[in-house]
Amino acid sequence: MMSHARAFVLLVGLLGSAPLLLAQRLTWYERMILLPEPRTLSGWVVDSSGAPIAGAHIDHSDGREQEQLFTDEMGRFYVETRASALVVRMHGFDGQLIRTDQKEPLRIVLQRAGPLQACKSVCVGLTSSHSAFCLPSISGIHVSEQGRMGDSVMREVMIPTNDGPRELLFGSGPNWSLGIPYTGDVWESTEYSEKTYTIGDVDVIDARGKNSDGKLWRYVGTFGESASYYEVDPRDAALPDRFLDGVCSAAGKE
Structure with a gap:
């Protein structure tokens, strides 16, 4: 059900002219x-x-x-x-x-908050003027070629799970992300934690939660860029978490 709410937010973000003002706007599902x-x-x-x-x-x-x-x-x-x-x-x-x-x-x-570590090796990044961070190259996951969605660029990261491949989206663009997790996900999480990393004047939020059914979600992002997964069984979370744990500053790549 929340997938429809997320799609709605993304659509509004792509069409809106002032995405910063949308941070407090609720979707139809969130109002419900x-x-x-x-x-x-x-x-x-x-x-x-x-x-x-x-x-x-x-x-x-x-x-x-x-x-x-x-x-x-x-x-x-x-x-x-x-x-x-x-x-x-x-x-x-x-x-x-x-x-x-x-x-x-x-x-x-x-x-x-502490500074985001600089990238020190080959990583998975996005070619975009809005891209601030990079993710590690990890054996066991498949990363697609960079594609486009509206005025944003993105990669699909396929994670193997016991229930079949699960998608993790990594995208960047002027209206790709509001820089915070979806409101409905925050409300519906029975467990929630959040960590922030800084890249100069930019905050990168690392938020994760557990839903009432025990499934996990995680969002790593800043305004205009994010990587996230949803509805992952805890027994399958180690690999996508290892991928997101390796987030590093592309601007400070050594």
Whole structure:
């Protein structure tokens, strides 16, 4: 079911003229799985030293009011939402998931992100002005020749699994990725984690989750580029995870 929602987001991204504004726009499926009643969530966001973080993003909410999408100058936030989960993000920090069933004000501590490692060997990359990272060449997976989809370029990476080949998509272009995982995937994950890597002023988000059926998904990307897989059985995740674990900075290739 979520595949239709993802296709819709991709289509909107390809047709839209201002993709950055689409980060808070919900698909038809995501609207279907909103909570029946809104929840109120408040708190403040700080770094590891306790200093407030102003301007942190409150992502994956159905809220449209500007003051509900960012922390204020004191790092405070107040959100009224029908979303089951949100992610607090700030440039240069790891994102953190918060469940909206919290009753008390929250103190969110964001950890500093580290730099993405430079590529040191032959890797799988994309010929695109929007491409920032590369992935390792690994035995056991098949990587297609570079193709096109709209104004983006992409490669299909086929991963062998016990249920047959599973596709991992790696693409780059002005409207390929919003730089964050799909909202519906975040909401429906019973387990979720997120790590951020920096390439200069660019954040590369590495998000992964487990659905209620036990299947896994993972997204590695930044605005305009991403590599991701969905609905993978945990017993088959080692190979695609090894592939994505090897993400490296193409700009710093040695």
